[in-house]
Amino acid sequence: MGMKIRFIEPGNRPYRRSPLNLFVYERYIRAPSNGMLTLATLASRSFDDVHCYSESISEIDWDDVVDADVVCISFFSFAACRAYAIADALHESCDMLVVMGGLHPTLAPEEAARHCDYVLRGEGDESLVPLLKCLEEYRDPVGVVAGACALRDDGLAGLEPEIPHAIDTIPDYSLVHRYKEMAGHNTIWPQVHASRGCPHNCSYCGLVAAFGRKVRCRPPESVVTEIEQAIEFFDAHHHRIAKMLWITDDNFFANRAWAVSVLESIIARGIKYNFTIQARYEVGFDDEMLDLLREAGFSELAMGIEFIDDESFAAYGKKSTRAEIERSIANIQAHGLRVRGLFIVGTENHYPGVGDQLADFVLEHDIDGILVQSMYFIPGTPSYDDHKDDLLDPGRWDRCVGAVVHRPKNMTPTQLQKEIIRASKKVYSAPRLLNALVKKRGLERVLFIGEFFWQASIRSDLRRELGYLEQLERS
Numbered sequence: 001m002g003m004k005i006r007f008i009e010p011g012n013r014p015y016r017r018s019p020l021n022l023f024v025y026e027r028y029i030r031a032p033s034n035g036m037l038t039l040a041t042l043a044s045r046s047f048d049d050v051h052c053y054s055e056s057i058s059e060i061d062w063d064d065v066v067d068a069d070v071v072c073i074s075f076f077s078f079a080a081c082r083a084y085a086i087a088d089a090l091h092e093s094c095d096m097l098v099v100m101g102g103l104h105p106t107l108a109p110e111e112a113a114r115h116c117d118y119v120l121r122g123e124g125d126e127s128l129v130p131l132l133k134c135l136e137e138y139r140d141p142v143g144v145v146a147g148a149c150a151l152r153d154d155g156l157a158g159l160e161p162e163i164p165h166a167i168d169t170i171p172d173y174s175l176v177h178r179y180k181e182m183a184g185h186n187t188i189w190p191q192v193h194a195s196r197g198c199p200h201n202c203s204y205c206g207l208v209a210a211f212g213r214k215v216r217c218r219p220p221e222s223v224v225t226e227i228e229q230a231i232e233f234f235d236a237h238h239h240r241i242a243k244m245l246w247i248t249d250d251n252f253f254a255n256r257a258w259a260v261s262v263l264e265s266i267i268a269r270g271i272k273y274n275f276t277i278q279a280r281y282e283v284g285f286d287d288e289m290l291d292l293l294r295e296a297g298f299s300e301l302a303m304g305i306e307f308i309d310d311e312s313f314a315a316y317g318k319k320s321t322r323a324e325i326e327r328s329i330a331n332i333q334a335h336g337l338r339v340r341g342l343f344i345v346g347t348e349n350h351y352p353g354v355g356d357q358l359a360d361f362v363l364e365h366d367i368d369g370i371l372v373q374s375m376y377f378i379p380g381t382p383s384y385d386d387h388k389d390d391l392l393d394p395g396r397w398d399r400c401v402g403a404v405v406h407r408p409k410n411m412t413p414t415q416l417q418k419e420i421i422r423a424s425k426k427v428y429s430a431p432r433l434l435n436a437l438v439k440k441r442g443l444e445r446v447l448f449i450g451e452f453f454w455q456a457s458i459r460s461d462l463r464r465e466l467g468y469l470e471q472l473e474r475s
């Protein structure tokens with residue numbers, strides 16, 4: 001068919017070549033997202049001229065974009081400001097139709113609709129192509145295609161999104177501009193998404209608000225075929241030092257029997273690779289699963305630990321306790337797997353000193369790497385509704401990259417931001433770098449060195465913002 005369709009995944013800021021790129025491409029997401037790629041792959045089966053740009057890996061070729069018939073812009077909250085700037089500029093100077101989708105437009109459709117012709121809410125696997133066909137035939141998709149909506153005189157109009165049944169699409173990496181060249185860099189890892197949904201209900205989690213609590217899994221054999229293809233795409237003709245594949249599921253272990261099948265299939269096909277995966281603490285009590293993970297080539301679990309105090313777990317509906325997490329970490333490590341910790345600070349139960357406490361927890365439990373972010377509030381989540389009056393500068397989605405975005409109860413925003421800097425500095429200190437150089441080997445050593453510089457760049461961003469936070473505090 002004749003439409004020219006371009007997909008754009010904006011970054012938090014425009015892609016810029018820099019020596020820093022040796023370690024850090026886009027600071028927070030380091031590969032094009034599977035969501036955009038999956039939808040572009042589906043679109044390419046019905047339309048001939050489909051191409052994608054992701055600002056995590058390249059500049060956008062505007063000469064190619066300006067004469068497109070449809071531009072689809074997909075984004076998370078941290079890239080919303082950039083997405084709106086791109087859409088507004090395209091609308092001002094070009095004739096194409098602009099469609100927005102992804103997590104943020106799904107959860108804040110009215111806001112997104114002010115910058116585009118249509119918003120496609122939901123996952124899009126079964127609704128994007130029908131929407132594009134409507135546009136090709138000059139028909140209005142609103143009221144026809146599930147999830148398609150637009151602003152009308154009396155507000156946002158459109159049908160609610162429907163959960164797709166067919167989610168087994170292997171993304172076509174070749175659709176993304178310069179992906180093959182960039183895949184040779186150590187900071188860009190292959191990603192595979194094998195299941196959707198999570199049965200838990202943490203009140204700050206946008207994924208549950210967008211994808212629901214019913215866990216949907218792809219056939220194990222197809223997941224493993226995608227893993228093989230991703231490894232081939234990333235490693236053929238490249239000499240990557242840090243060979244790591246990230247299974248990006250939010251809760252891969254929610255369906256235990258299925259997770260076992262995927263791991264057994266990786267082993268049966270003889271795939272030899274390093275994998276990392278996100279996990280809740282419960283998997284740390286499943287000895288059989290931990291053994292299988294090791295056998296399948298998993299070297300670390302990225303655990304959404306979030307808090308280290310039971311009051312914060314209770315306040316945000318996270319079913320965890322500090323004692324259980326400590327037991328889980330110890331057992332995971334006893335099975336030869338590393339633990340990476342994902343943490344959140346700035347709850348009602350956090351006071352000055354939380355940064356030190358967090359760093360001490362990390363050092364005490366020998367956690368290999370960390371990501372610390374301030375409490376975040378994604379539209380459409382219960383936490384957002386509870387805290388929207390505490391937000392410092394609503395609409396500044398570009399600040400949702402781990403920085404402090406609200407007025408915490410027991411500290412000033414500036415104090416909290418300094419706590420994050422302190423925690424990062426203590427975990428990624430010069431003596432610990434030296435220790436990693438001497439004692440760690442292979443991939444572990446490479447990862448620590450890379451993260452050392454990555455965290456330094458994050459700290460410098462956070463420090464640069466302290467003056468701005470002080471101004472907001474005074475206003």
Ligand code: SF4
Pocket residue numbers: 198199200201202205206207208250251280304
């Ligand atoms: S367990 Fe993780 S993915 Fe599931 S609701 Fe909680 S934060 Fe979200």
